Amino acid sequence: MSSLAGTTTLLRLAWRRDRWVVSACVVALVATAYGSMAATRDLYPTDAAAAAGAAAMTDNASLTAMYGPLPALTTAGVGVLKTVMFGSLFSAFLAFAIVRRHTRTEEEEGRLELLAAGAVGRRAATASAVLLASLAVVATALLSALSLVATGVGVSGSLALGVVVVVAGLVMTGVTAVAVQLTSTTRGAGGIAVGVLGLAYVVRALADTSTGAVRQLAWLSFLGWAEKVSPFGENRFWLVLPALAATAALLLAADRLLQRRDLGAGLWAPRPGPATAHPRLASPRGLAWRLQRGSLLGWSVGYAVLGLVVGGVARSVDQIAQDPAVEDMLRRMSGGQGTLLDVFLGTELRFLAVGAGAYGVATALRLRSEESSGRAEALLATPVRRAQWLASHGVLAVAGSAWLMVVAGVTVGLSASAAGDVGVVQVVAAAVATVPAVLVCVGLALLLFGLVPHWSAAAWGALALFVMLGELGAILRLPQSVLGLSPFDHLGSLPGGDANVTGLLGLGVAAVATAAVGVLAFRRRDLA
Amino acid sequence: MAPVIEAAGLVKKFGSTTALDGLDLTVHEGEVHGFLGPNGSGKSTTIRILLGLLRADGGHVTLLGADPWRDAAELHRRLAYVPGDVVLWPNLTGGEVIDLLGRLRGGVDPGRRAQLLEAFELDPSKKCRSYSKGNRQKVALVAALSSDVPLLVLDEPTSGLDPLMEKVFQDELAQARVRGRTALLSSHILSEVERAADRVSIVRAGRIVDSGTLADLRHLTRSSVVATLSDPVTPGEAAQWPGVHSARHDHGQLALSVETSSVGHVLQRLGALGIETLTCQPPTLEELFLSQYADRPVDGGSSTDAAQEQVPA
Numbered sequence: 001m002s003s004l005a006g007t008t009t010l011l012r013l014a015w016r017r018d019r020w021v022v023s024a025c026v027v028a029l030v031a032t033a034y035g036s037m038a039a040t041r042d043l044y045p046t047d048a049a050a051a052a053g054a055a056a057m058t059d060n061a062s063l064t065a066m067y068g069p070l071p072a073l074t075t076a077g078v079g080v081l082k083t084v085m086f087g088s089l090f091s092a093f094l095a096f097a098i099v100r101r102h103t104r105t106e107e108e109e110g111r112l113e114l115l116a117a118g119a120v121g122r123r124a125a126t127a128s129a130v131l132l133a134s135l136a137v138v139a140t141a142l143l144s145a146l147s148l149v150a151t152g153v154g155v156s157g158s159l160a161l162g163v164v165v166v167v168a169g170l171v172m173t174g175v176t177a178v179a180v181q182l183t184s185t186t187r188g189a190g191g192i193a194v195g196v197l198g199l200a201y202v203v204r205a206l207a208d209t210s211t212g213a214v215r216q217l218a219w220l221s222f223l224g225w226a227e228k229v230s231p232f233g234e235n236r237f238w239l240v241l242p243a244l245a246a247t248a249a250l251l252l253a254a255d256r257l258l259q260r261r262d263l264g265a266g267l268w269a270p271r272p273g274p275a276t277a278h279p280r281l282a283s284p285r286g287l288a289w290r291l292q293r294g295s296l297l298g299w300s301v302g303y304a305v306l307g308l309v310v311g312g313v314a315r316s317v318d319q320i321a322q323d324p325a326v327e328d329m330l331r332r333m334s335g336g337q338g339t340l341l342d343v344f345l346g347t348e349l350r351f352l353a354v355g356a357g358a359y360g361v362a363t364a365l366r367l368r369s370e371e372s373s374g375r376a377e378a379l380l381a382t383p384v385r386r387a388q389w390l391a392s393h394g395v396l397a398v399a400g401s402a403w404l405m406v407v408a409g410v411t412v413g414l415s416a417s418a419a420g421d422v423g424v425v426q427v428v429a430a431a432v433a434t435v436p437a438v439l440v441c442v443g444l445a446l447l448l449f450g451l452v453p454h455w456s457a458a459a460w461g462a463l464a465l466f467v468m469l470g471e472l473g474a475i476l477r478l479p480q481s482v483l484g485l486s487p488f489d490h491l492g493s494l495p496g497g498d499a500n501v502t503g504l505l506g507l508g509v510a511a512v513a514t515a516a517v518g519v520l521a522f523r524r525r526d527l528a
Numbered sequence: 529m530a531p532v533i534e535a536a537g538l539v540k541k542f543g544s545t546t547a548l549d550g551l552d553l554t555v556h557e558g559e560v561h562g563f564l565g566p567n568g569s570g571k572s573t574t575i576r577i578l579l580g581l582l583r584a585d586g587g588h589v590t591l592l593g594a595d596p597w598r599d600a601a602e603l604h605r606r607l608a609y610v611p612g613d614v615v616l617w618p619n620l621t622g623g624e625v626i627d628l629l630g631r632l633r634g635g636v637d638p639g640r641r642a643q644l645l646e647a648f649e650l651d652p653s654k655k656c657r658s659y660s661k662g663n664r665q666k667v668a669l670v671a672a673l674s675s676d677v678p679l680l681v682l683d684e685p686t687s688g689l690d691p692l693m694e695k696v697f698q699d700e701l702a703q704a705r706v707r708g709r710t711a712l713l714s715s716h717i718l719s720e721v722e723r724a725a726d727r728v729s730i731v732r733a734g735r736i737v738d739s740g741t742l743a744d745l746r747h748l749t750r751s752s753v754v755a756t757l758s759d760p761v762t763p764g765e766a767a768q769w770p771g772v773h774s775a776r777h778d779h780g781q782l783a784l785s786v787e788t789s790s791v792g793h794v795l796q797r798l799g800a801l802g803i804e805t806l807t808c809q810p811p812t813l814e815e816l817f818l819s820q821y822a823d824r825p826v827d828g829g830s831s832t833d834a835a836q837e838q839v840p841a
Binding site for chain 1: 579600602609611615625626634653654657
């Protein structure tokens with residue numbers, strides 16, 4: 001039996017399982033590429049207008065750190081700037097998710113054992129995962145390029161954006177293929193692969209904002225290669241060659257590792273843990289903290305970094321928005337009062353609040369996965385009360401998401417106030433004022449969990465709806481009664497303006513009421 | 529003295545399927561009570577009602593004198609539960625889970641814990657994700673057996689254990705009984721129940737079809753008598769003897785199925801014919817069990833259909 005036997009069957013299985021998710025991701029990136037180019041062409045009909053409008057961007061270190069250098073001072077160059085970095089990261093994440101899901105996840109869950117006992121070669125699972133990821137990456141690249149051509153910009157620049165997507169996606173395919181060989185856990189493999197991606201991002205961000213020889217460090221990062229393709233600027237198509245070489249080398253390394261290890265094992269043996277529990281692991285609250293502390297730590301670090309970046313961008317926001325059109329857009333987006341800086345900070349804090357809402361929903365819905373896996377049963381057969389168990393994760397969701405907004409407020413405030421235009425206290429207050437809206441998301445998740453456990457995941461749908469109402473509601477000219485469905489619509493205009501006190505009180509009441517109904521309903525229902 | 533578990537006419541429906549259809553169950557203090565039935569007959573549903581995880585749609589149930597739904601948390605101080613399919617937190621070690629569950633029940637006796645870990649040959653420093661099914665089962669068993677509670681609720685506790693570990697479990701269960709604990713032992717492994725249980729309830733399609741001591745139940749059925757005789761009789765002739773249900777030739781031996789109350793009488797007849805070899809066996813639980821499922825179809829359906837109608841709970 002060839003070691004690749006069964007690869008096409010597994011590829012078909014993987015596609016059968018992932019076709020909707022992968023298709024939706026590909027469409028989302030293509031739509032983003034098209035949308036931002038089309039919007040830029042509306043904003044800057046001529047290259048001269050783009051050059052004038054974007055002049056400030058070229059000098060702004062924070063923007064360069066986030067998105068990389070502007071490829072060209074033209075409409076197309078401005079229109080593609082964000083897509084280059086966003087598309088690179090998106091393509092990399094897509095490749096990572098596909099490869100890990102069909103290799104290490106399958107192995108850890110024991111499903112691959114069932115398949116591997118059939119006429120399936122040793123390399124088949126990895127090969128099929130790599131193939132599916134590569135196909136998804138190439139499809140994304142081709143469709144993104146086509147969508148840019150459709151906006152009427154140059155063909156070679158459009159194709160160069162495709163190369164950007166290919167470079168980031170293929171190298172990440174290789175990185176993930178190696179990572180999944182190293183540890184025996186899905187989570188560990190994810191940590192390694194995403195860690196490499198993060199390192200690549202930070203290296204190129206540091207290099208891009210430096211001068212002299214350090215700038216050349218970007219060449220060490222595959223995200224650096226992706227941005228140096230420079231669509232509509234240099235159009236360096238040849239950068240696909242080092243990417244292909246690196247991918248091939250990584251895949252060969254993954255294959256060598258695969259040939260050495262047992263099914264289900266990693267290269268590194270799992271370490272034993274403590275034979276007895278820490279004294280704090282003695283209550284549902286202790287367990288919830290133990291299960292979720294890693295995630296809260298990760299989110300906290302992420303929020304601190306994001307906060308510093310946002311604050312840094314804010315320092316030069318006055319320069320960015322010298323264009324009245326941009327200023328007008330920002331004001332309309334936020335309905336903000338106060339200085340333009342206040343409006344910008346208010347908008348960014350609202351984005352961060354939605355993120356904190358996502359953290360709160362994920363943390364609260366851990367209740368559901370504990371229940372459906374059967375682990376809740378083990379706890380609820382001990383003298384733990386239902387409400388006490390629900391509170392163990394619920395309180396963490398509430399306190400954790402509020403904590404994240406404090407982290408965001410402090411880091412944004414410190415970083416922005418370095419320029420002296422804005423006070424730390426005001427920014428922290430504005431961040432904390434979003435917490436009631438965040439808690440409504442948590443309350444909604446608890447309500448669904450208590451009343452209709454099988455539909456708990458609808459909390460994600462509600463959050464997505466809130467985001468859509470906030471982002472597109474004004475453009476779609478929806479009436480205020482519909483926009484008001486989103487809790488994030490009632491926050492007032494901090495910093496700089498007035499807090500919507502009645503709105504915030506209302507949100508607080510809604511959060512408490514939904515959570516309370518969730519608790520009551522959970523106490524009365526069967527464990528499902 | 530009031531029974532430890534008393535259920536009368538329990539009804540539980542999941543949508544249109546009826547999992548429990550008027551189930552009665554009585555477990556007395558200090559006994560190991562075998563709870564027997566095939567997959568999907570309602571054993572786990574009953575246990576989850578006893579634990580207050582599900583609410584009965586009808587009927588009456590008390591556990592240690594209290595209502596398991598209303599007083600769940602108080603009752604759980606006085607019982608320990610081992611599920612049949614143990615799911616653990618993958619990133620915690622077995623030792624951590626044992627300590628956590630023990631502490632939630634009010635404390636762990638370190639000496640007892642160490643003794644059980646050694647008896648079950650379980651390494652408590654391994655992460656739960658790396659445990660096999662049998663080892664996960666051991667984690668739940670050690671956690672339950674190391675807590676000092678008057679009632680053990682065991683739902684197929686030995687699934688996934690090897691025969692050596694099953695023996696360890698049997699010994700621990702026997703010790704628990706000596707200490708006066710009560711145990712409800714749900715199982716479909718008949719030999720396990722036969723060895724450990726004082727009384728047995730057999731459940732079928734959500735109802736108890738038979739309940740009593742093994743001796744009671746055996747009394748209703750037949751023993752198997754196999755003999756080689758110096759003066760053979762035809763099976764047809766032997767079948768006419770009082771108390772003999774059936775007779776046949778088996779490799780030159782006479783094999784009889786005899787009412788338990790008539791065994792003495794039949795042996796006298798065989799003695800008169802010159803016994804060369806003789807084996808006499810009381811009915812095994814397996815035979816009792818099969819007779820319950822083979823002889824009495826429920827509500828016109830065959831027993832396999834009845835089993836399939838049930839939701840796996």
